[in-house]
Amino acid sequence: MTAHTLIKNTQAESALIDAFAKSIDTLPGAATTTTARKTAIGGISTRGLPTRRVEEWHYTDLRNRLKTVPEGDARASGDALNALAEGIARIDLFDGNVPSDLPTGVQVTHLRDLLERGELDRSLAPADPEDVIGALNAAFVSHGAALTIDAGAKLDKPLELSASHGPGQAHLRVPVSVGADVEATIVERQTGEGAAFVTGVVDLTVGDDANVLWVLVQEQAVDTDQLTQMKFRLGKNARLTLAILNAGGRLVRHEIRGVLEGEGGDFQMRCVNLLGGESHVDVTMVLDHIVPNTTGTEIVRNIATGKASGVFQGQIRVAKEAQKTDARMACNTLLVSDEADFSAKPELEIFADDVACGHGATVAEIDEAHLFYLMSRGIPENRARALLVKAFVAEILEELDHEAISEALVSKVDDWFSKNG
Amino acid sequence: MPAVQETIEQVRTLDVDQYKYGFQTDIESEKAPKGLSEDIIRLISQKKGEPEWMLQWRLEAYKRWLSMEEPDWARVSYPKIDFQDIHYYAAPKSFKEGPKSLDEVDPEILKTYEKLGIPLKEQEILAGVRRADEPSQLNGDSDDDISEAPYGKGRVAVDAVFDSVSVATTFKNELKKAGVIFMPISEAIREHPELVKKYIGSVVPQGDNYYAALNSAVFTDGSFVFVPKGVRCPMELSTYFRINEQNTGQFERTLIIAEEGAYVSYLEGCTAPQRDENQLHAAVVELIAMDDAEIKYSTVQNWYPGDKEGKGGIYNFVTKRGDCRGARSHISWTQVETGSAITWKYPSCILRGDDSRGEFYSIAVSNGHQQIDSGTKMIHIGKNTTSRIISKGISAGNSQNTYRGQVSVLRKAGDARNFTQCDSLLIGNECGAHTVPYIEAKNASARLEHEATTSKISEDQLFYVMQRGIPEEEAIALIVNGFVKDVIQELPMEFAVEAQKLIGISLEGSVG
Numbered sequence: 001m002t003a004h005t006l007i008k009n010t011q012a013e014s015a016l017i018d019a020f021a022k023s024i025d026t027l028p029g030a031a032t033t034t035t036a037r038k039t040a041i042g043g044i045s046t047r048g049l050p051t052r053r054v055e056e057w058h059y060t061d062l063r064n065r066l067k068t069v070p071e072g073d074a075r076a077s078g079d080a081l082n083a084l085a086e087g088i089a090r091i092d093l094f095d096g097n098v099p100s101d102l103p104t105g106v107q108v109t110h111l112r113d114l115l116e117r118g119e120l121d122r123s124l125a126p127a128d129p130e131d132v133i134g135a136l137n138a139a140f141v142s143h144g145a146a147l148t149i150d151a152g153a154k155l156d157k158p159l160e161l162s163a164s165h166g167p168g169q170a171h172l173r174v175p176v177s178v179g180a181d182v183e184a185t186i187v188e189r190q191t192g193e194g195a196a197f198v199t200g201v202v203d204l205t206v207g208d209d210a211n212v213l214w215v216l217v218q219e220q221a222v223d224t225d226q227l228t229q230m231k232f233r234l235g236k237n238a239r240l241t242l243a244i245l246n247a248g249g250r251l252v253r254h255e256i257r258g259v260l261e262g263e264g265g266d267f268q269m270r271c272v273n274l275l276g277g278e279s280h281v282d283v284t285m286v287l288d289h290i291v292p293n294t295t296g297t298e299i300v301r302n303i304a305t306g307k308a309s310g311v312f313q314g315q316i317r318v319a320k321e322a323q324k325t326d327a328r329m330a331c332n333t334l335l336v337s338d339e340a341d342f343s344a345k346p347e348l349e350i351f352a353d354d355v356a357c358g359h360g361a362t363v364a365e366i367d368e369a370h371l372f373y374l375m376s377r378g379i380p381e382n383r384a385r386a387l388l389v390k391a392f393v394a395e396i397l398e399e400l401d402h403e404a405i406s407e408a409l410v411s412k413v414d415d416w417f418s419k420n421g
Numbered sequence: 422m423p424a425v426q427e428t429i430e431q432v433r434t435l436d437v438d439q440y441k442y443g444f445q446t447d448i449e450s451e452k453a454p455k456g457l458s459e460d461i462i463r464l465i466s467q468k469k470g471e472p473e474w475m476l477q478w479r480l481e482a483y484k485r486w487l488s489m490e491e492p493d494w495a496r497v498s499y500p501k502i503d504f505q506d507i508h509y510y511a512a513p514k515s516f517k518e519g520p521k522s523l524d525e526v527d528p529e530i531l532k533t534y535e536k537l538g539i540p541l542k543e544q545e546i547l548a549g550v551r552r553a554d555e556p557s558q559l560n561g562d563s564d565d566d567i568s569e570a571p572y573g574k575g576r577v578a579v580d581a582v583f584d585s586v587s588v589a590t591t592f593k594n595e596l597k598k599a600g601v602i603f604m605p606i607s608e609a610i611r612e613h614p615e616l617v618k619k620y621i622g623s624v625v626p627q628g629d630n631y632y633a634a635l636n637s638a639v640f641t642d643g644s645f646v647f648v649p650k651g652v653r654c655p656m657e658l659s660t661y662f663r664i665n666e667q668n669t670g671q672f673e674r675t676l677i678i679a680e681e682g683a684y685v686s687y688l689e690g691c692t693a694p695q696r697d698e699n700q701l702h703a704a705v706v707e708l709i710a711m712d713d714a715e716i717k718y719s720t721v722q723n724w725y726p727g728d729k730e731g732k733g734g735i736y737n738f739v740t741k742r743g744d745c746r747g748a749r750s751h752i753s754w755t756q757v758e759t760g761s762a763i764t765w766k767y768p769s770c771i772l773r774g775d776d777s778r779g780e781f782y783s784i785a786v787s788n789g790h791q792q793i794d795s796g797t798k799m800i801h802i803g804k805n806t807t808s809r810i811i812s813k814g815i816s817a818g819n820s821q822n823t824y825r826g827q828v829s830v831l832r833k834a835g836d837a838r839n840f841t842q843c844d845s846l847l848i849g850n851e852c853g854a855h856t857v858p859y860i861e862a863k864n865a866s867a868r869l870e871h872e873a874t875t876s877k878i879s880e881d882q883l884f885y886v887m888q889r890g891i892p893e894e895e896a897i898a899l900i901v902n903g904f905v906k907d908v909i910q911e912l913p914m915e916f917a918v919e920a921q922k923l924i925g926i927s928l929e930g931s932v933g
Contacts, residue, residue: 055494058859320850333862338832341863348856350875353847361871363830363862 007048015069017045019169020139027142030118040126040138049132056130059311059343060282065251066225069197074168075143076192081164084187084217085404093163093172096145105153105182111144111173123175123203133227133255137199140171147186151179151207158185158215158402165224167194173201180207180235185402190218190226191248200228208235208262213401214242217412220249222277229255234294236262243400244271245409246281247416256285260294269298270396274413275308275340276420282311289322296326301393302333304340305420315347316357323352329359334366334392366392390417453510459483462638465510469607469641472614482627482637489631495794496823496855497763499699499736507670507701509639578603580644580660592656599655601685602647606674609645616647620678624707624744624771632703632738632765640674640705648683648714657913659688662702670701677707679714681747686717688916699727699762704739712747712774717755719912720768721920724760731790731819734762741768742798745777745806753780754797755911757920762791767825769798772806772834779808782908786924787820787852796826796857801837801867812843813905815924816852827859830867837867845875846904 009017020041024034049066050057075094083090089099096110114120124138143163149155163172170192178184188202198220206212220226226249234240246252258267267287275281287296296316304310316327333342346359366388374384394413400406453464462483466476491502578592580603596603602613610617627637644660662673679685702724708716718741727734737760743752754768770779781797799808808828816822822845830837845854856873878900886896902909902921909917 323850335862335865335867338865340865341832341861343862344858344860344871346856346858346860346871346873348845348873348875349853350845350847350855351850351853353850353852353877355847356874356876358872358874359856360873361858361860361869363860363867363869365866365868 007046009045009048010063012066012069013044013048013063015071016136017041019069019071023140027140028112028115030116030121032118032121033115033124036121036124037139040124040135043126043129043135044132044139047129050130054130056284056313057132059313059345060253060280062132062253065280070168070195072168073142074165074170074192074194074196074198076164076166081162081189081191083160084189084215085158085408087404088158088160088187090160090162091145091147093144093161093174101157103153103155103157103159105150106155106159107148107150109146109148111141111146114146114175115141120173120175127257133199133229133253134201136227137171137173137201137229140169140199141173141201142171144173146175147177149176149178149182149184152181153179154183155185158187158405160187160189162189162191164189165192165194165196165198167196170196170198172199174203176202176204178204178206178210178212180209182207182210182212184210185213185215185405187215187217187405190216190220190228192224193221195223196221196225198224198226198228200226202228202230204230204232204240206232206234206238206240209237210235211239212241214240215400215405215409216242216244216254217409218244218246218248218252218254219412220252222248222250222279224249225251227253229257232256232258234258234260234262234265234267237264238262239266239268241268241270241401243397243409244269244283245397245412246271246273246275246283247412249279249281251280253282253284256283256287258285259288259290260296261290263291263293265291265294267296267298269300270400271298271300272393272397272413273300273302273310273312274393274416274420275302275304275310276306276416278307280309280311282313284311284313286315286317287327288317288319289325289327290319291321292323292325294322294325296328298329299396300331301396302331302342303336303389303393304333304342305336307337307339309340310342311344313345313347314359315349316359317349318352318355318357320351323354325352325355325357327355327357331359331361332392333363334389335363336389386417390414452508455508456505457507457509457639461509465639465641468510468512469610471607471610474614474618475610478622478627479638482634485628486631486634486638489628489634491631495765495825496821496857497765497792497794499763499792502701502736504635509670509672510641578656578658580605580658596655600649600652601654602645603658604645606643606645606676607641609676613645613647616678617645617676620707620709621674621676622707624709624742625705625740630740633705633740636672636674636703636705636740639670640672643674643676643704644687645675646677646685646687648679648685650680651682652680653683654685657686657688659690661690670703673702673704675704675706677716677718678709679711679716681711682713683711684715686913687719688913689718689720690723699734699736701736701738702761704741706739706741706768708743708752710743710745710747710750710752710777713749714747715751715753716743717753718743718768719916720754720756720758721916721923722756722758722760722764723923726760726789726791727762729789731762734791735760737761737764737766739766741766742771743769743779744771745774745779745803747777748774748803749776750774751778751780753782753911755782755908756784756795757908757912757916757923758783758785758793758795759923761793764791764793764795766795767797769800770808771800771802772808772837773802775803776805777803778806780911781808781810781812782911783812784815784905784908784920784924785812785822785824786815787822788818789820790818791820793821794823794825796824798827799829799839801828801830801834801839804833804835805837806834807838808840810839810841810843811907813908814843814845814854815848815901815904816845816854817848819851821853821855823855823857824873825857827861828869828871829859829861830864830869832863834864835866837864839869839871841869841871843873844904845873846901847875847877
C-alpha cells in the first residue's frame with residue numbers, strides 16, 4: 001500500500017475530517033494559515049491516524065483507541081477552577097483575559113491575533129509525519145495565548161495557564177518566549193468536564209541563563225481524550241525543570257520534544273503518572289543533546305491500578321558534537337492491579353564518545369522489607385502499603401523549587417489515592 | 422586527555438582489512454542458476470532428495486514470502502537486495518553423492534577448515550574415520566561407556582557446512598550410541614522425517630518474518646539435533662558454516678530438540694571469503710526444550726565484515742528463537758558478534774513452561790562500516806519464569822551498534838522476573854551506540870529491572886591500570902576484556918579463548 005492509497009477512514013477519522021470541512025471557513029487565520037491547516041489535515045485523511053505499526057505510536061494505537069470525536073467548541077469558562085496555589089496570576093487561554101496582577105515583564109497576546117496575522121504559519125507545520133498531535137492541532141487550533149517574558153525579569157509570582165473546557169472539542173496553542181536571565185514559574189492546568197477531545201501545543205523557548213519551572217497538572221475527566229505536546233529549546237546555561245502530574249483522562253498522550261541548544265543547558269523532568277480506571281496514558285519524550293556540556297535527568301514514576309494502561313517512551317539522542325553530555329533517565333512502575341499494564345521504552349541514541357549516559361527501568365512490587373519495617377512498628381498492612389505507594393510517587397514532587405506548588409501537587413496525589421486507592 | 426586522543430587516532434588509522442579468514446577455496450562447484458522461483462525450490466528439494474511434504478512446506482513458505490515486504494524498522498541501511506541475483510544452491514561438485522567419510526571430502530575443503538582452525542582433522546577422530554572401502558572404525562572406536570564418559574573431555578562433534586551442503590559430521594556413531602541424533606538437516610529429513618515434520622516451523626513458522634519465510638522456502642543445510650529423554654549429550658556439538666562461492670546466499674536451518682530432562686550444548690561458528698559484493702546469509706534456528714531440559718547455544722559469528730570503505734561483507738539476517746516448552750526448561754543464548762557488514766539478529770526465548778528460564782549473553786563488536794542491530798526477546802508466558810539479559814556493545818570506527826530487546830510479561834505470567842543490563846562502549850567519535858529496549862508488564866507480580874549505560878573507557882580505570890606500568894594499548898585491552906567478561910565466561914572454554922582473540926582482532930588498532 002503506498003502513501004497515496006486512500007484508506008477507509010474510521011469513525012473518529014471521519015468525524016475529524018467532517019469537523020474540519022465544517023469549521024475551516026470560520027477558523028481564525030490568514031489565507032496562508034488556511035493552506036497550512038489544509039496540509040496538516042491532508043496527512044491525516046490520506047494516512048489515517050497512526051497505528052501500532054508506526055514505531056512512535058507502538059504502544060498507543062491511536063487509530064484503534066480514539067473511538068469518537070465529539071462535535072462543537074468545548075470552550076467554557078474556567079471560573080470554576082481554583083488556582084493550584086495561593087498567589088498565582090491566572091491567564092485564561094479561552095478568553096485570553098489577563099489578570100490585573102500580572103507580574104511585570106510578562107506580555108500576553110491573544111492567539112487569535114497571531115493566527116489572523118499569519119505569524120504562526122511556520123510553527124504550525126508538523127515536525128514529521130509521526131507528529132500527529134502537531135498536525136491535528138495545526139488543523140484546528142483556535143484558542144490560546146502567546147506569552148513573552150522580557151529578558152532579566154524575575155517573576156514575583158507564578159503564572160497559571162488554564163483552559164477548563166466543557167463537552168466538545170478544544171484546540172489550544174501556547175507559544176512562550178522566555179528571555180535571557182529570566183526566573184519564572186509557570187503552571188499549566190489541563191482540566192474540564194464532559195465528553196471532549198482536546199489537543200494542545202506548548203512551544204517554549206528558554207533564553208540563555210534563564211531558569212524556568214514548568215508544572216503541568218493534567219486532571220481530565222474520564223470521558224475526555226487529550227493529545228498534547230510540549231516543544232522546547234534551551235539556550236546557553238538555561239535550565240528547565242518540568243514537573244508533570246497525570247491524574248485523569250481517558251486516552252491521554254503527552255509528548256515532550258526538547259532540544260538543548262546551548263552549552264551548559266540543563267533539563268530536569270519529574271513525571272508522576274497516576275493511572276486508574278480504564279485510562280490509557282502515554283508520556284513520550286524525545287530529547288536532543290546537540291552541543292557539548294549539556295545535562296539532563298528525567299525521573300518517571302508510575303502507578304497503575306484498575307484496568308489502566310500506561311506508556312513511557314523516552315528517547316535521549318546525543319549528537320556527535322555533544323561531547324561531555326551527561327544524560328540520565330529512570331522509569332519506575334508499580335503495578336497495583338493484575339488488570340493494569342505498563343510498557344516502557346527508554347532509548348539511548350549516542351553518537352558522541354565522551355559521554356555518560358544511562359537509563360534504568362523497573363517494574364516491581366512494593367519492597368517487602370519496607371513493608372515489614374512499617375508493620376513492625378504497629379502500622380496495619382493496608383495502611384503501610386498505602387503509605388509506601390504514595391511515598392513512591394510523592395518523593396519526586398516534594399523536591400520542587402516552589403514549596404506551595406510542591407504541597408499542592410502532593411495533595412493532588414492524596415486526592416487521587418482517596419478516589420482510586 | 423592524551424589517552425583518549427591517541428585512541429581516537431588509532432581508530433582513524435584502523436585497518437579493518439585484517440580479516441584472516443578471507444581466503445577463497447578453489448574447488449569445482451555446482452550451482453543452481455541465479456534467481457528464485459518455484460522451479461528453483463523444486464530443484465533444491467530434489468537435490469536434497471526430500472519427500473513431497475517438505476517440498477510443499479517450502480512452496481507454502483515461498484507463497485507467503487511473495488506477499489511480504491522487506492522489513493525496514495531495524496537501524497541499518499543498505500542498498501536493496503536483488504533476490505533474483507543470488508544463487509540459492511551451491512555444492513562442491515565432488516560431493517554429488519554426499520561424502521561417507523572425511524577421506525571422501527575434497528582435500529581443498531579440508532584445507533579450508535584447517536585454516537579456519539576447525540578440529541576436524543587434527544583430532545583422534547580422524548584416525549577412526551573409515552576409508553570408503555573399509556568397514557567403519559568409528560563403530561568400535563572406543564570401549565568407553567559414553568554415558569559415563571566425563572562431559573567436556575575436550576572432544577567436540579562437528580558438522581561442517583560449505584555453501585549449501587554439509588560436508589562432514591564427526592563423532593556421529595559415538596553420539597548414536599548415546600541416542601543423540603546429530604546430522605545435517607537434509608539428512609534428517611530423509612532419515613527422521615517424523616521428527617523433522619513434528620518440530621520444524623513450530624517455533625519459527627514459515628510466515629514469521631520476511632527472512633524466515635525466505636529461509637523456509639530455500640534453506641539448504643544446517644544441523645539437526647535430537648537429544649532424547651533423560652540424555653545428557655556426551656560432548657559439545659558444533660557446526661561451522663562457510664560461504665565460499667561467489668554470489669551465493671547461505672540459508673541455514675538448524676533445529677535442536679531436547680526432550681524431557683535432556684541437556685545439550687551447541688556451538689556455531691561462521692566465516693566467509695573476502696569479496697567486494699555483499700552476500701546474504703539468512704538463517705533460521707529453532708530450539709525446543711521440554712520439561713527440565715536445557716539447551717545452551719553459543720555462536721561466534723565472524724562473517725566477512727567488508728573492507729575499511731564498507732565495501733562487501735555479509736548481510737546476516739537471522740531469526741533465532743528458543744521455545745521453553747516444558748516446565749523448568751532452560752535455554753541460554755550466548756553470542757559473540759564480530760563479523761558481517763550488517764547484522765540483524767534477535768535470539769529469543771519463549772518462556773512457555775512454568776518455572777522456565779531464558780538467558781541471553783551477547784558481545785557485539787562493530788568496527789569499520791559495520792552495522793549491528795541485535796538483541797533479544799524474552800516473552801514470559803508461564804508462571805515463575807525468569808530471564809536474564811546481559812549485552813555488551815563495543816563500537817569503533819564508523820560503525821553503528823544497536824541493542825534492541827523486548828521483555829514482555831503476559832497477563833498470566835505470575836511472579837515473572839527479568840534482569841537486563843546493556844552496556845555500550847564507544848571508541849572514537851565517528852561511531853554510534855544505541856539502546857532500544859521494550860519493557861512490557863501486564864502482571865502486577867512481575868519484577869523487571871533494566872539498566873543501560875553508554876560511556877567511553879573510564880579515564881580513572883585507564884589511569885589506574887597504566888600507573889601500574891601497563892602500556893596504554895594493553896591497558897585498554899584489559900579494560901575491554903573486563904567489560905565483556907560477564908559474557909565470555911558463559912562460553913564453553915574452547916570458544917571463550919577464540920572469542921577473546923576475535924574481539925582483539927576486530928578492534929585491532931583501536932584497543933590492541
